[in-house]
Amino acid sequence: MAVPWVVWAGAAGVVLLAAAYVILPGLRRGSRAAEPAATRAESVVPEATRPAALESGAASSSLALVAGRFALEGAGPGIPASLESAFVDGSWAALPLWTFLGGRSPRLSSPGPGGVEPDWVDWRGGEPVVLCRFAFGEDLRTPELAPFDESVVLEWRPLSGERTSLAIETGPLRFVGAYRTFAVFSEVDAPGVLVQKGRVVGWTFGQGLASGYLWAPSDGSGPKPALPAGDLAGTLLVHGRETAFVRAMSMSEDIPVDLRMAAFVSGYREAALLSPDDLPLHLKPAQVAGRVSSLASSMIRQGLAAEVARLLDPKILIAAGDTGLIKAAAMASNEARGFDSVRRLLADLGRGSAFESAASRQELQALEVELAKASLHKILNERGYGGLEIFEEARRLAPDDLELHLLGVEVAVLEKKWMDAQDLLRAKQYPGALSDKARTLERLVEEGRREEDSATIRFNPGDRLIPVYAIINKKLRQKFYIDTGATTTIVPSSVLDPLGIKIDSSTPTVILQGVAGADMGFQVRLDSIEIERQTVFDIRAVVYDLGSGDEAGLLGNDFLQHFQVDLDSIKGILKLRKK
Incomplete structure (x- = not known):
């Protein structure tokens, strides 16, 4: 019996709908919706689900992105020269606040004529993202910017590559001005946009930024020209920790190392503008502290240990909160002022709230023991004095350190403290690697006992x-x-x-x-x-x-x-x- 044409047509329609469902993710919802957000009055949304990717597919052809590339001021070794972000509402682009720290606004390289700076920005103090308006002769054909809706599936699209969309859950959200931020995960750690119902609702920027940003103004409106872009760049130029760091990084290597070091140190005296999650890799606290530690090591080699110790005082070290930088300061202090100054420095730091945790105190104690050993080796090599006092302080922190213990015996022998050396030797058992050294010291002690009456x-x-x-x-x-x-x-x-x-x-x-x-x-x-x-x-x-x-x-x-x-x-x- 012949099948009516109506049946064939209906079957074909079902097949086409099924294919569209598979190919076009914009036609379907994610496997589960994003976790609901709390009310605006809460600073953190206590969600149990960690950030996660739910599903991916080919990007919807109805969402045509216009990705702009922006040149950044103050680029140098280890500092990005440009950044990508998508345009919205015809002439607006979101850029991280840190891109304005060079004293000049980021400049649009493409599309359009190069070197164009934004004329107005929408930004309020404390916000990690700046919405920038560019004065084009004719607005670009871009997606609309809309407020984030916690009841709608959230998709992420990269600005480069295949531009496949990815339905995601954000995990906990935090309010920062007109934005809600969340911790990015590996699948979305690149420049991209966050999309709901074909409209852009947020951004990721890559460059090591640990946060994604969702547009969530209290009035639900779009961006407004609130401040001339040049005023924002000029304001940031005169204050802020990260601003000082950017200036220091842009200094030529022809400038004396102590001046470059002082430029970095000046930054630690300023308040931070951004949280570490909102900073690119080159401005992360650990990266900056690593640069300062490298400069400190160079200064010590040049005989400028006293200047390093002066610059890296306890207030600066507490502001930095970096163990590697403390080590550099302690080494400089040990070189310039002796081990007593190291103990005073570490004691001052130990009393500060920045190092009150058990792990931090252990790090400081381990550093003190390490520097005590270095001081003892120096005393032995130069046949100096004062080693036993250093040893006693270090032994209190590391009573089971056999290397330290034998160094104590050596300085006791050097200072002809024969009974002290003998008591120290007998207090421990030494494994094969140290037994030969222990026997040599024992012979020296026996030979020196005759001088014990003095x-x-x-x-x-x-x-x-x-x-x-x-x-x-x-x-x-x-x-x-x-x-x-x-x-x-x-x-x-x-x-x-x-x-x-x-x-x-x-x-x-x-x-x-x-x-x-x-x-x-x-x-x-x-x-x-x-x-x-x-x-x-x-x-x-x-x-x-x-x-x-x-x-x-x-x-x-x-x-x-x-x-x-x-x-x-x-x-x-x-x-x-x-x-």
């Missing part, structure tokens, strides 16, 4: 004041300077509370005569002062702050008279043998 103190040749650490009353470790020209032992007022000593109206006073004139101090009795296992009991000391900055005391001849003093100023060795 205290050997090493110092910089020519120094009049000889630094040493002593134990007061067998419980407080205190820094002193040995001064063979002084008559009286002096302790700073900071030792009173730890030692339980009270000053009252019955405390004897003494007059101290110095170069600057006479001054008054209080006389107290100390049970003992011990240096290198050599102890003097029942000492009368004067409580007086010398103003040295390190709260040190002074050991004078009333202490030294208990010893046979052998001072070699040329070699920098002081030996004290009990009488």
